[in-house]
Amino acid sequence: xxxxxxxxxxxxxxxxxxxxxxxxxxxxxxxxxxxxxxxxxxxxxxxxxxxxxxxxxxxxxxxxxxxx
Numbered sequence: 683x684x685x686x687x688x689x690x691x692x693x694x695x696x697x698x699x700x701x702x703x704x705x706x707x708x709x710x711x712x713x714x715x716x717x718x719x720x721x722x723x724x725x726x727x728x729x730x731x732x733x734x735x736x737x738x739x740x741x742x743x744x745x746x747x748x749x750x
Contacts, residue, residue: 692704701726715735716737717737719739719741720737720738720739721737721738721739721740722735722736722737723735723736723737723738
């Protein structure tokens with residue numbers, strides 16, 4: 683993300699009701715499961731444990747089902 687976009691996007695993203703991991707370092711993200719051309723969606727329990735792992739393809743799937 684270009685620096686100018688970060689100035690506006692990151693503060694807005696911090697206000698989202700759901701958590702987001704945003705990292706530009708491939709080494710950091712290597713520990714997370716992934717599928718090509720998809721975002722990894724981790725559903726957590728109230729205690730922070732991973733309950734479900736799913737993958738969202740934003741080009742082909744509506745976001746409504748993933749942000750409930």
